[in-house]
Amino acid sequence: MSASPSLFDLVKLHSAESASIRQAFETTGDGKAAASRRSALVDSIVERLWQEFVATDLQQPSGLALLALGGYGRSLLLPHSDVDLLFLTEAEKPDPKLQDRIRKFNQELWDLRLRVSSSTRPMSECARLNSENVEFTISLLDCRWLAGDQGLFDKLHDQLIPALVKRDGQNVVQLLSEVTKKRHEKFSDTIFHLEPNLKESPGGLRDLNVSNWLSLIAALEKTRTWPSEHNLLPSASREPVESAFEFVLAVRCFLHYHHGRDDNNLSWDSQDEAAAKGIGIPGRTKISAADWMRAYFRHARVIDRLTTQLLDEASPSPSSLYQKFQRWRSRVSNSDFNVENGRILLQPTAAPIDVAFVFRTFEFLAKNGFRLSGDAEQRLSEAIASFDSKSLRTHSLWTHLKHILAAPFAADALRAMHSLGFLVRVFPDYHLIDSLVIRDFYHRYTVDEHTFLTIESLHHLLERPGKEPPSEWESYFSGLLKELEQPELLYVSLLFHDIGKGLPGDSHVASGLPIMERSLRGIGIHQDELETIRFLITEHLAMSATLRRDIFDHETVRAFADKIGTPERLKMLCLMTYADIRSVNPEALTPWKAESLWRLYMAASNYMNRSVDDDRFHAEFEAETLQRIGDLVPKKAVELQKYLEGLPHRYLRTHSPIQIAKHFEMSQALAKKPVQISLKHTRGLYELTLLTGDRPLVFATIAGVLSAWGMNIVKANAFANQAGTIVDTFYFKDRFRTLELNPPELDRFERSIVQVLSGEVSLHKLLEGRGRTATNGPTKLQVATRLDFNNHSSSHSTLLELVAQDRPGLLYKIASTLGRYGCNIEVALIDTEGHVAIDVFYLTWECAKLTGEHQFQIRRALLEELEPE
């Protein structure tokens, strides 16, 4: 085909101007300017071609108008984007001659290497919503007159589109929401991708368009006319969104030039090049690819938040059962908050929003899982900006934080706190990991998002209505989580476990510890709790490291278990490892890995329980421990040494130095008072610590007294030192609230124990006299009694592991049976899991292990004794 002279001009014009646009972009990096200039260039080409091929002998008004749609309609055309054109006709069916002209017109554009996406539609079609093609209706929102019948365009723009929105606005919004939702689902509903699609990914350019369309539809619905203001977004969002828009446009422009086509994938190498050229960065500063992606995620987060907020606000009346449930949940509204359609609105109040209110807001969010409305975010944001970091760090901060961390939607609350700048006000160092990218093929998320996901993954282990039932492995880890005494320590450890990644250095653990220390100091956390947090963060990679070794090798297990020290810490570390791996990327925690993690946990837990007896304190090797406790009881080093000598390490690991010092003081008073008792109420349980001289049946006697008083023993530990002093601790629930409702009974209770132990009062008579119900109430789960004797785990005791149906008086029955058969309980580890009693005893008979015959007799007696009633 021979080109007309005018086409040659256009080719030259197009080529020269395109090169100029590119050069300007490469100099300035201004994507918006480049897109604007390109749009103007195509306008001039389109106008020339229109005159030459379409309008030559057209009557005016022609009943034909040429419109720009999409990005071109917004006067922003990227280097390789499609040129979206609409030939709008008044007639239902255009004249065939006209169609021929349109075809030639389009052909010319193709010959100029412009990718044209052209359609011809009658006015009547544009005036109604086609639910099969909502994208077309949406594209009309950006329509712009290019050439032809201005009157026809004005009619569409000024009358028909507003009328369509008035009539079908909500349907358009619903369809747009559905299309957006499907698009997000294709990208797993996350902005975090190693190689995101700048246009289609959540937080990308398409989401920005959606936000603008939703705002425009809302404005059109309200006023029935096109708004005069160009920027319709919520005022609080405008600046960050404008900044995000300029960034995204610059990057998209760069990608088009980089790929030489309309390819919006931010591949690894394009990230490298964009970073090297400072694309989208103020001053075009060259930065690392990781830092550049950090900037990307910050902007994506802004866009994603805005889009989510506007989609929520625009959502129509609930039609699905879940949406009706959401509306029902607005019954949780209170004097501070109103909940509508799953969004939290702050009740109107004249009083300024203070710190306490802000905490209440996030606690409410953490408990109920709703999102903050745009207005709530704005009001909170303004208030938070006025807070002084120092004034936030009071001793009540830990109480607030605990409430948030322990609540089922803790992660959502933390995300909201983070995005509103509250988290960084409370913990200034948190900015170090804000949108921080770890650039490798394994880490999908930024460090802050990974942190929130770890907390979320643990909460997801717990049952919630509407959730899928857990997998086999999830149920095991879920069981562990429910057993934790202080889960908030685990959650706060996770909150800080990777904070060191924001600092240079080989070990993020070493870098992170000082940050954690200063962040958590002075906010009401006890010293021993801080110690646990420090331990968890220090060792949070230990279990993963051990998994790379042979987890069925005894030595591997022993070394790992010795490093961890206590069952409680082992549980926490296991869950921390579970959460950490699970939150690296969606595929990281394979069933294979979960199984290995569980097996290692089991092996280490069993080792801990089966090695208590052999692992004892010996002063000559433990100078540091002696020093640490000795500092609390000055001038008593010799006596302290004698007290500690021979105690299992389990005792030292499960008690703080302060507690051990207190027990030591109690042991020093035994000469005056042979039974020393300490009783306190903590975390819903009573904790009874008793020191006395070792003699037969002490453990059984205490268990009997507790049983006689109607107490349900949940946990207990029994230890003895080389000098023959026993240190027994019982944790129990006061089933009938005897002590709580009758404070004078506390003294009588303690006296009762002393009297029975000293022989003044008969335990038998005490048990007879009480006669309370012997059951915990009906239970669906029947637990078969299981006994396992083991003569190999300990060098000088027989290990008995017993599992049975828990019931009041159980421990007394077991201990007294063992006593009847002459067994000395060297160590006892008593635990309860729901209705299951799980007890471990280290037994000797006349200072030796139990023979096979002896074990057989005890087994028979226990099975008989523990026969269900």
Place this chain on the structure above:
Amino acid sequence: MTKLEAVIQPSKLDAVKDALMEIGVDGMTILEVRGHGRQKGHTEFYRGREYTVDLLPKVKLEVVLADELVEKAVAAVVSAARSGKIGDGKIFLSHIDDAIRIRNEERGAAAL
């Protein structure tokens, strides 16, 4: 060309990878698998519950090699993966008809 499949203890993976890279084998595929040979499994008790470990976690490594490299690769894997205990694993060799590089359709040993 020969395909070498090795089922090894997971704890030996790093050593085997390093050993293969040292003799010039760069590309490999790693799979997390479960299985047992003579090692069989065992029963573990934890808090009164029985957990049967009949299929043990292993790692399967697959590489396709030029024939002249096979014996060296076998020796490298054996040396790195061996502990001397039951459960060390096994190596299987099989013939490969052809290999094609997807990017540029190169064939044969050149595609390895």
